[in-house]
Amino acid sequence: MITKRYLITRSIYAIATTFVAIVINFLLPRLTPGNPAVTALATTYHYLPPGKLKLLESQFGLTNAPLYVQFETYFWNLLHGNLGFSFHYYPETVTQVIAQHLPWTLFLLGTATLISSFLGVVIGRITGWMSGTKGETTLSSIFIALTSLPYFWFAIILQLVLAVDLVINGFRFFPINGSYSVFVTPGVNLPFIISALRHSLLPLISIVVTAFPGFALTMRNTMVNLNKEDYITMAKAKGLRESHIVKKYAARNAVLPVSTHIVLAFGYIVAGAFFVEIVFGYQGIGYVLYEAVTSQDFPLTDGIFLVITLTVIIANFAADLLYAYLDPRVQLR
Amino acid sequence: MIGNYQNETEIKKKGGLVGSENLLVSLFRNKKSRAGLIVFVIFAFIGIVGPFLAPYSASYTGGANFQPPTNAHLLGTDYIGHDVLSWFLVGTGVSLYVGLTVALISVAIGSIVGLASGYYGGIVDSALMRVVDILLILPGFPLLVILSAYLPPTNTTTILILAILSWPFMSRVIRSQVLTLKERPFIKAAVLSGMSGSKIIFKEIFKHVMPLIAINTVYLMVAAIVAQAGLAFFGLGDLNSVNWGTSLYWAQTEDAVIYNAWWWIVPPGISIAVLGIAANLFGSGLTEVSGEKAGEI
Numbered sequence: 001m002i003t004k005r006y007l008i009t010r011s012i013y014a015i016a017t018t019f020v021a022i023v024i025n026f027l028l029p030r031l032t033p034g035n036p037a038v039t040a041l042a043t044t045y046h047y048l049p050p051g052k053l054k055l056l057e058s059q060f061g062l063t064n065a066p067l068y069v070q071f072e073t074y075f076w077n078l079l080h081g082n083l084g085f086s087f088h089y090y091p092e093t094v095t096q097v098i099a100q101h102l103p104w105t106l107f108l109l110g111t112a113t114l115i116s117s118f119l120g121v122v123i124g125r126i127t128g129w130m131s132g133t134k135g136e137t138t139l140s141s142i143f144i145a146l147t148s149l150p151y152f153w154f155a156i157i158l159q160l161v162l163a164v165d166l167v168i169n170g171f172r173f174f175p176i177n178g179s180y181s182v183f184v185t186p187g188v189n190l191p192f193i194i195s196a197l198r199h200s201l202l203p204l205i206s207i208v209v210t211a212f213p214g215f216a217l218t219m220r221n222t223m224v225n226l227n228k229e230d231y232i233t234m235a236k237a238k239g240l241r242e243s244h245i246v247k248k249y250a251a252r253n254a255v256l257p258v259s260t261h262i263v264l265a266f267g268y269i270v271a272g273a274f275f276v277e278i279v280f281g282y283q284g285i286g287y288v289l290y291e292a293v294t295s296q297d298f299p300l301t302d303g304i305f306l307v308i309t310l311t312v313i314i315a316n317f318a319a320d321l322l323y324a325y326l327d328p329r330v331q332l333r
Numbered sequence: 334m335i336g337n338y339q340n341e342t343e344i345k346k347k348g349g350l351v352g353s354e355n356l357l358v359s360l361f362r363n364k365k366s367r368a369g370l371i372v373f374v375i376f377a378f379i380g381i382v383g384p385f386l387a388p389y390s391a392s393y394t395g396g397a398n399f400q401p402p403t404n405a406h407l408l409g410t411d412y413i414g415h416d417v418l419s420w421f422l423v424g425t426g427v428s429l430y431v432g433l434t435v436a437l438i439s440v441a442i443g444s445i446v447g448l449a450s451g452y453y454g455g456i457v458d459s460a461l462m463r464v465v466d467i468l469l470i471l472p473g474f475p476l477l478v479i480l481s482a483y484l485p486p487t488n489t490t491t492i493l494i495l496a497i498l499s500w501p502f503m504s505r506v507i508r509s510q511v512l513t514l515k516e517r518p519f520i521k522a523a524v525l526s527g528m529s530g531s532k533i534i535f536k537e538i539f540k541h542v543m544p545l546i547a548i549n550t551v552y553l554m555v556a557a558i559v560a561q562a563g564l565a566f567f568g569l570g571d572l573n574s575v576n577w578g579t580s581l582y583w584a585q586t587e588d589a590v591i592y593n594a595w596w597w598i599v600p601p602g603i604s605i606a607v608l609g610i611a612a613n614l615f616g617s618g619l620t621e622v623s624g625e626k627a628g629e630i
Contacts, residue, residue, distance in 0.1 A: 013466060013467070013470060014470075016467055017471055020467055020471065024479070028479065028483045029483065144610060144613050145606060145610055147609070148555075148605070148606045148607075148608075148610050148612075149605075149609075150559050150562060150602060150605050151563075152563065152566050152581070153581060153598070153601070153602030153605070153606075154602075156581070156589075156590060156598055156602075157599075157602070159590050160593065160598065164591065164593060165593070176590075267472040267473060268474075270472060270474065270475075271472075271473070271474035271475075271563070274474070274567075275563065275566065278567070279585065289475075289478065289567075290568065293478065293482050293567055293568055293569060294568040296482075298482070301478070301482050302479070305475045305476070305479040308472060308475045309471065309472055309476075312470075312471075312475075313470060313471075313472075316470055
């Protein structure tokens with residue numbers, strides 16, 4: 001049961017955060033030293049073509065009107081999904097570019113989050129129950145080491161070892177980069193799907209291997225703490241089978257804190273996916289953000305920031321509700 | 334915002350506390366925290382004397398391109414013949430400097446906010462915690478990217494942006510610790526004896542949150558080093574600066590992987606991982622010594 005009060009407070013937070021993100025997005029191009037239109041042009045031209053400058057300024061919404069009038073126009077455009085034109089992908093609009101590349105990232109993110117949370121819960125359940133044994137201590141140390149690895153560095157190493165070096169009899173197991181082979185035509189056809197899946201394997205592995213150990217450690221710690229609870233002792237005293245206690249008594253309660261961890265870590269997984277996309281030249285939103293940033297494509301950078309921020313805020317909001325539904329106690333805090 | 338996530342209930346649990354004066358001694362007695370401290374000292378040493386030990390200058394480009402490790406170049410060379418070892422020795426100091434400065438600034442902000450919020454409560458608390466809540470919901474990395482894209486690309490900018498975004502989580506941790514401390518008899522006695530609020534905070538409460546502050550400093554430092562490396566990898570920040578992040582950025586953009594130049598890629602990543610492990614060891618040692626739980630990265 002979700003109380004009205006809880007629903008309202010969580011909604012207020014989500015809306016307030018969205019508003020803050022929009023305001024940051026609005027103010028940054030206007031408050032930073034120098035004119036972003038001039039900066040953007042300076043990367044391609046040695047002089048400032050006045051016509052282009054005017055055009056860019058109007059695209060940024062940089063007029064001499066008072067700030068609140070500018071905000072009104074900006075907000076109106078935003079509500080209509082109008083984020084301006086991308087410089088880098090001109091004549092495509094920012095909305096078009098994002099719409100093209102977002103599905104790739106959502107696929108990568110969704111699959112990686114699912115696999116790593118599943119692995120985290122399952123492996124953490126096992127290590128939590130055998131805590132204190134030699135095998136468990138070694139495994140936990142390895143997990144701590146894995147969580148300390150920077151995402152992108154691990155991705156580069158995987159690319160080096162599994163894609164570049166792993167060639168047996170002229171057969172390369174994993175493609176080095178890209179999101180699908182140049183020999184297939186994008187669309188709903190089998191060769192394309194297989195090629196896309198094959199290209200997404202290494203990016204997926206990179207995210208999963210660096211993300212799941214953190215979940216496994218949280219699951220382990222919660223299991224260890226739960227082991228001291230009275231109802232576990234009671235279950236043991238009743239003579240219930242060990243596997244039954246783990247599955248039906250301990251693990252069920254341990255999943256809740258782990259799910260909070262997964263939600264909190266979502267922002268990190270997003271960042272991780274971005275890096276992995278850059279390393280593997282995978283054409284998701286992170287790769288586009290990289291291109292936008294390096295080519296000073298400010299409208300595209302702004303647009304991606306907004307879309308990603310909104311996605312994370314919505315995901316957090318949904319998770320808050322789901323969590324409150326699963327564990328009504330959180331609503332009392 | 335960067336750094337650790339841990340449910341607060343776990344942080345609230347506490348055992349015996351030690352005073353800050355013998356904290357260092359007991360940290361050195363504990364095996365885990367000693368190992369962590371030793372790693373930090375080694376890196377600090379490399380960071381300080383590294384530039385003097387470097388066999389070549391960072392701007393030296395006399396080596397052959399993509400040359401594997403040899404006696405002349407112990408860690409090989411990169412795409413235009415820089416000596417990788419020299420770059421590493423010079424870069425360590427810069428990376429550590431960025432990490433440490435970010436950690437110190439954000440720990441200062443986080444401690445002040447946490448202490449004030451927890452001790453004074455009321456409107457101060459609600460106002461500060463609303464700001465913290467919003468900063469915690471905003472996804473950190475996209476915010477880092479967009480701020481760095483608009484602001485001038487210098488290491489100082491990177492430090493300031495990271496510091497401003499890093500403190501919210503730890504302020505929460507400190508606040509909840511202060512809330513439990515406030516219920517303890519010795520604080521109540523201090524209040525009754527007429528001590529001023531600021532005096533109670535700095536004389537009584539501060540030494541009890543010291544272990545938490547220490548753990549957070551270490552975690553935030555490592556997190557900041559990773560974040561700076563990440564930003565550099567995105568082509569943001571000062572790319573002319575020699576540090577672990579820019580090394581990896583150039584390795585990526587100049588196709589080190591295709592040339593199989595592992596000697597160029599491995600050192601910065603391993604260093605970050607070792608620092609991360611050291612931070613975790615230090616953290617769990619400190620937890621054992623002080624009974625404070627501050628969470629893993």
